Amino acid sequence: MNEIRNPSKYLGNELKYLANVLEGQAWSATMGSWVHGLEAAFAKKIGTRYGVAVNSGTAALHMALETVGVEPGDEVISPAVTVIMDSTATIHANAIPVYADVDEKTFLIDPDDFERKITPKTKAVIVVALYGASPDYERILRIAKAHHIAVIEDNAQAVLSQYHGKTLGTIGDISCFSFENSKHISCGEGGMLLTNNEEYAEKARKIGGHGFKNLKADEGRVRYTNKEMFQNPKYKRHDALGWNYRMPEFAAAVASAQLERVEEFVRLRQESAKIFMEAIADCPYMTAQENLPDTINTYYSLGIVYDGEEAIGIPWADFRKEYVEMGGDGFYGAWSVPYLEPVMAEGIFKKRLPAVYGDIHYEEGLCPHAERVQKKIMQFKTNYRDLDLAKQKAEVLKKLIRKYK
Numbered sequence: 001m002n003e004i005r006n007p008s009k010y011l012g013n014e015l016k017y018l019a020n021v022l023e024g025q026a027w028s029a030t031m032g033s034w035v036h037g038l039e040a041a042f043a044k045k046i047g048t049r050y051g052v053a054v055n056s057g058t059a060a061l062h063m064a065l066e067t068v069g070v071e072p073g074d075e076v077i078s079p080a081v082t083v084i085m086d087s088t089a090t091i092h093a094n095a096i097p098v099y100a101d102v103d104e105k106t107f108l109i110d111p112d113d114f115e116r117k118i119t120p121k122t123k124a125v126i127v128v129a130l131y132g133a134s135p136d137y138e139r140i141l142r143i144a145k146a147h148h149i150a151v152i153e154d155n156a157q158a159v160l161s162q163y164h165g166k167t168l169g170t171i172g173d174i175s176c177f178s179f180e181n182s183k184h185i186s187c188g189e190g191g192m193l194l195t196n197n198e199e200y201a202e203k204a205r206k207i208g209g210h211g212f213k214n215l216k217a218d219e220g221r222v223r224y225t226n227k228e229m230f231q232n233p234k235y236k237r238h239d240a241l242g243w244n245y246r247m248p249e250f251a252a253a254v255a256s257a258q259l260e261r262v263e264e265f266v267r268l269r270q271e272s273a274k275i276f277m278e279a280i281a282d283c284p285y286m287t288a289q290e291n292l293p294d295t296i297n298t299y300y301s302l303g304i305v306y307d308g309e310e311a312i313g314i315p316w317a318d319f320r321k322e323y324v325e326m327g328g329d330g331f332y333g334a335w336s337v338p339y340l341e342p343v344m345a346e347g348i349f350k351k352r353l354p355a356v357y358g359d360i361h362y363e364e365g366l367c368p369h370a371e372r373v374q375k376k377i378m379q380f381k382t383n384y385r386d387l388d389l390a391k392q393k394a395e396v397l398k399k400l401i402r403k404y405k
Contacts (some may be wrong), residue, residue, distance in 0.1 A: 054247055
């Protein structure tokens with residue numbers, strides 16, 4: 001079999017736009033125009049009023065929690081099948097992570113368990129669109145509204161996914177996106193916070209921009225207005241506590257070029273996912289992640305439940321090893337449920353704020369559905385730029401399935 005190479009994702013205007021930054025003198029978001037332009041363009045693409053560019057999706061999550069008013073000792077609920085960043089962002093906001101179980105077919109937060117986990121201390125819920133699939137927002141919003149809980153969308157893996165005709169990013173109070181290397185839009189590292197709330201947008205800018213007082217909901221360039229006053233020794237610059245979560249102009253230039261082609265990237269991922277779903281269509285021990293009705297999945301990856309250990313006696317790792325040896329791309333497991341990671345299970349996180357976390361502990365059995373399905377998930381990659389390569393890898397998978405049918 002002739003190996004087909006996956007073309008580079010950087011085949012648009014990335015180099016042209018990077019050259020523009022290099023040739024200019026404004027390499028920082030405090031003065032340049034690329035970050036400002038990306039914020040406006042991405043917000044328009046998703047359908048919100050405000051965008052705040054950041055240096056990672058994790059930074060966006062932390063900013064979101066601080067923005068909605070999460071305080072020390074508050075509780076933040078997140079699903080038990082996700083990456084650990086939802087938990088670490090919560091801890092960096094000095095809040096307590098609380099885990100809701102998931103539906104074993106969709107891998108998404110179970111609204112019933114979300115409601116069960118609510119206490120008087122619950123301040124926010126982080127709703128994760130895992131692998132690009134849309135959660136049950138109708139029920140989640142109804143529950144959150146009844147309990148006065150802020151809804152934060154974690155759409156790191158879900159650019160242009162939809163729920164009941166609404167683009168993810170327009171549903172909750174704040175939404176967070178990632179532009180990390182593997183995502184639909186990539187600039188190596190980066191992210192975006194979106195909201196329709198002007199107060200939230202301005203607050204988020206200050207949290208992510210050193211607390212500069214002249215930052216506004218739609219303006220993140222601290223030297224953009226009244227440059228002379230900014231240099232005056234009597235001028236007081238900071239009226240909020242903040243960090244440096246700003247995106248550099250170089251990253252914004254690359255992300256801007258990627259955004260121009262995002263529909264193409266999404267289509268290729270959806271087509272790649274379809275190719276692999278067809279490959280497993282007749283396999284009794286592999287089942288694709290289920291999508292809720294009236295939703296659109298943009299497939300950061302294709303999640304599959306593997307029941308082969310019970311059905312054919314082949315463990316997960318052995319199946320993957322054989323797939324790779326036959327010429328497959330490999331696939332990825334779901335991240336461990338966050339509360340069983342050593343930083344959580346062994347109480348390492350408590351060192352951050354012992355007064356808040358002293359009595360908090362996590363152990364196996366907390367979310368049984370998540371713990372069961374997480375061990376069986378296979379993530380098949382979808383970021384192919386050449387569908388013939390996706391077909392080639394899917395054919396390898398079909399051959400392996402036929403071997404153990």
